[in-house]
Amino acid sequence: MPEIFEPRFTVTLLVPAAESEAISDRFWSCGASAVVELAAVELAAGDLEEVALAGSEGLVRLIGDLTPSGIRALKAESLVSDAQVIGIEPIDADFALSNEWRKHAKAWVCADRILLRPQWVSADVQTQQRVDQGELLEIVLEPGSAFGSGSHMTTRLCVGQVSQLDLTGCRVLDVGCGTGVLSVASVLLGADSVQAVDSDPEAIRVTRLVAELNNSSEKIQTLPAQGFVSDGTEFDLVLANLLLPIIEEAGADLMKSVVPSGLIMVSGVLTHQKLRVEEVFSEFNLLRVEEDEGWLVLVFQRPDSAARQ
Known part of the structure; x- marks a missing residue:
């Protein structure tokens, strides 16, 4: 069996709070090994204070780790098709996605x-x-x-x-x-x-x-x-x-x-x-x-x- 590996990425979505559990399940079914739900906030420019993301009322952030094939599978899910993708970043194995x-x-x-x-x-x-x-x-x-x-x-x-x-x-x-x-x-x-x-x-x-x-x-x-x-x-x-x-x-x-x-x-x-x-x-x-x-x-x-x- 060849040693061929897919890199993993941190995928962040902005989703309706009412659908977060169902979309979390989609993350898992597409290969995520950790999924975190966080408030829809960001750091204010030039400050350390968190502020709500614009237009984020009733929304939460979902963060999970996926391979490229997992990302494609997630995007194909009808429940996820309208979700806002905030970011897709390579995972640094020494950086704990799972600290939260x-x-x-x-x-x-x-x-x-x-x-x-x-x-x-x-x-x-x-x-x-x-x-x-x-x-x-x-x-x-x-x-x-x-x-x-x-x-x-x-x-x-x-x-x-x-x-x-x-x-x-x-x-x-x-x-x-x-x-x-x-x-x-x-x-x-x-x-x-x-x-x-x-x-x-x-x-x-x-x-x-x-x-x-x-x-x-x-x-x-x-x-x-x-x-x-x-x-x-x-x-x-x-x-x-x-x-x-x-x-x-x-x-x-x-x-x-x-x-x-x-x-x-x-x-x-x-x-x-x-x-x-x-x-x-x-x-x-x-x-x-x-x-x-x-x-x-x-x-x-x-x-x-x-x-x-």
Whole structure:
């Protein structure tokens, strides 16, 4: 798999406050790894005081990080077509786009099994006691400049589904590893090895860091690659947190990467995209679907007799 990367840009839109949540979802579905909502203000000329943007009554700023292909996909969304684009700037990997959301980040308990805790955040006393007593598994996060705190719905849905599995002795493939949350969760749940793949070099860097923070480095191999092509290796569990076009493009290779009776867990898709995902994995059995706030996670199982291309 070639090491070809798309640069990321900070995209700032001026949108109606009433539509900010829906447009934020469009950011996520187009590949954003952090989305921030801010007041529609700017610095007054020659001053340090913030003033309202002209004509911004009832509007807010949405800021997210996207690749060029993600920007094109966002602009094609009908809901976004009338939004005012304030700026598109290259992301400096050392400049924290996410400083604003860091102030509001918090620890999350997923499926009453796994605590996701940003490194700079402390869990409440009761939750920490559950961790200390072994009732909760804890994943410590340090998402870096281009990633969120693990609280986005797609991550939480996937962690919830993964937490129900006994992965003792399993081999796991994590395609679109992002912050490395699912890779580390797999190790904590017993996986022998995890191959973590992402097209974004920042995702690879962050996954390595998060693996180190959670003493999982020896079992997690990171692989920077654009897209996914099977090399014939089969895994017990394939995690695919990807945009729908990538799922459709890589679906056949993902299926080739699953052992008989193995699982594929697909997330990063919206409710209205469900049928298209089912079509991609039509050779497999659909075991479970979970929906929350318009986002889906689908779990498929390869039949023992599934055809191999």
